[in-house]
Amino acid sequence: MKEKLFATKSSLTFFILRLSLGIVIWPHGYQKITGFSKVMHHLVNDYQLPWLIAFFVVLIEFVTPLLLLVGFASRIMAVLLAVVMIGAIPYHWDNGFFMNWFGNQAGEGFEYHLLAIGIATAIVLEGGGKYSLDRKILNKSQKVLA
Secondary structure (H helix, E strand, O other), X not given: OHHHHHOOOOOHHHHHHHHHHHXXXXXXXXXXXXXXXXXXXXXXXXXXXXXHHHHHHHHXXXXXXXXXXXXXXXXXXXXXXXXXXXXXXXXXXXXXXXXXXXOOOOOOOOHHHHHHHHHHHHHHHHOOOOOOHHHHHHHHHHXXXX
């Protein structure tokens, strides 16, 4: 189980994908943490999310990008982010596909979410790549077992 969870190729590609997803998602999580009360009110009252789900959305968007940046449990972090992004699409569906570049629609579209899901899926399939703690953890456990 540990091997499947932490295994990754020594790929620069997945390192870049992992950093990209972490760097892009973390500011959103940071915004949510720093405005926690307002965000929770918005998610619970406007989106009708149960309090616990809203709390986990905020927590996932803040913590998982940090763990992706260092490459710890990359597959799990990517799954969690993908689930949040999949869950966000229905709330953005009526705004269409595109981001609100010109401020002429009611809100943001869902293109950002699809892109995050695609990157997260690649990380789930192949791991965190080069320079990840996953590689170090797996290598240490294999040396101990050997």
